[in-house]
């Protein structure tokens with residue numbers, strides 16, 4: 223896209239119709255909240271660590 | 282007594298040195314040649330570039346670590362390899378231009394029996410006029426560059442605080458760049474900082490890159506299981522950009538960086554421009570420019586190195602078309618086919634071809650990512666090569682027995698999206714294998730069970746832990762060997 227294309231941030235509206243940011247999925251408030259929820263993220267921390275160790279062990 | 286010389290003390294060279302030293306008895310010598318007196322945990326340069334870490338926090342002096350472990354350190358820059366020695370004798374050696382404070386400008390012959398080239402990339406800012414810290418854009422590739430970028434960001438923020446609108450352009454500065462992941466991290470950290478400093482509404486943040494689609498990262502992207510679908514990383518990445526109000530320009534080969542404007546060509550062959558007030562654009566990489574001479578003094582550089590300056594190893598360099606690519610094209614022992622006592626690891630080896638599909642613009646300009654070689658595979662291949670060399674030095678093997686092909690290796694990568702202990706996030710990714718294998722996984726190229734990606738605070742905690750964990754390991758502190766590469 224170029225300067226003259228529909229710009230999401232120019233308009234202050236990230237869902238400008240037919241702009242590049244019109245189509246991608248955006249997270250719900252709940253999904254966003256989970257990303258920094260301490261309890262949930264602690265569990266994810268354990269899961270991600272296990273996943274990465276499994277990867278390390280695979281080679 | 283045999284002598285192993287390692288060129289480069291980055292992630293690959295330093296890993297190889299520590300493992301070789303650990304395994305070799307004192308009757309063999311390990312020598313590291315590197316121009317910089319400090320070791321740098323490069324992934325954290327991103328945080329230096331937004332001012333949340335200092336260069337001192339991401340570096341440490343190498344000499345005390347090598348003194349402690351018994352590695353000989355030559356502070357200098359290798360310039361030429363003599364794999365057959367010279368007219369005076371058959372002992373192979375490397376010409377080194379010394380760079381230490383007391384030796385600056387002197388040269389030294391460093392003889393070797395075994396050689397590991399881990400010299401990483403030359404940051405090729407010259408490929409694009411105006412690109413780089415000596416031109417009109419910033420970089421985060423070294424800690425000095427990143428420190429400079431942080432000051433540029435502070436200045437842009439100060440202008441925003443005065444009410445000025447600013448355009449921040451972040452991405453790749455040439456049609457053949459790699460390392461999009463690093464630029465992605467910087468983009469998201471800058472965006473996070475702008476919000477933290479209360480000026481996000483004054484900034485237009487734009488991504489520019491040579492990727493065909495967002496989420497390619499030079500790896501052809503990857504497929505992930507999400508919400509009952511198998512989804513390409515493009516969807517995930519576009520979502521992250523949209524959520525943050527970041528615009529994107531893809532399929533772009535930057536051709537020139539002016540004082541406040543970049544000119545770029547698109548895959549369609551169109552010439553376009555984008556203005557900016559702050560630009561961090563990565564350079565393309567090439568080999569560091571080592572040359573090679575045979576015993577008679579004839580130039581054999583092209584026999585040891587590919588045209589891009591990276592070292593030829595046990596890969597298939599026949600230049601097959603994209604449709605004929607195979608995982609077996611990728612090297613597994615990193616041994617030079619010409620000289621069996623020379624190896625190249627990390628960014629220094631020449632990849633047989635790209636991972637993302639090569640694309641050329643309507644005008645014939647290549648605009649697609651070259652293959653990244655991230656920290657984890659660089660470390661793993663360095664360890665395996667070092668252990669193979671140790672076996673051969675100690676007479677336990679006559680050829681390399683361990684293999685570390687990127688086509689049979691997975692990678693874990695954490696891309697920071699904002700540094701804060703309670704409000705930060707990072708994208709945690711795993712993939713297996715690194716090189717897609719469409720023979721084994723016809724639909725996705727990779728094992729979906731091992732390929733994952735998610736964003737959250739947990740990723741930031743992990744990235745923070747890795748920062749301390751890898752610096753601890755690189756300092757060869759007690760039990761360093763249990764920290765995986």
Ligand SMILES: Cc1cc2nc3c(=O)[nH]c(=O)nc-3n(C[C@H](O)[C@H](O)[C@H](O)COP(=O)(O)OP(=O)(O)OC[C@H]3O[C@@H](n4cnc5c(N)ncnc54)[C@H](O)[C@@H]3O)c2cc1C
Pocket residue numbers: 288289290291292293294314315316317323324325326327357358359360399400401402421422423460463569626627628629654655656657659694695696
């Ligand atoms: C900003 C940034 C962020 C990144 N973030 C991540 C990340 O989050 N995760 C990840 O996995 N990867 C990341 N990477 C990639 C990672 O840094 C590289 O994969 C890794 O550094 C490659 O290791 P290397 O040893 O091959 O090269 P380098 O680490 O570049 O080391 C090369 C070494 O060779 C030395 N050298 C150069 N020329 C000579 C010469 N002529 N003679 C002797 N020595 C020489 C250099 O001084 C250096 O010590 C990032 C890269 C950048 C630029």
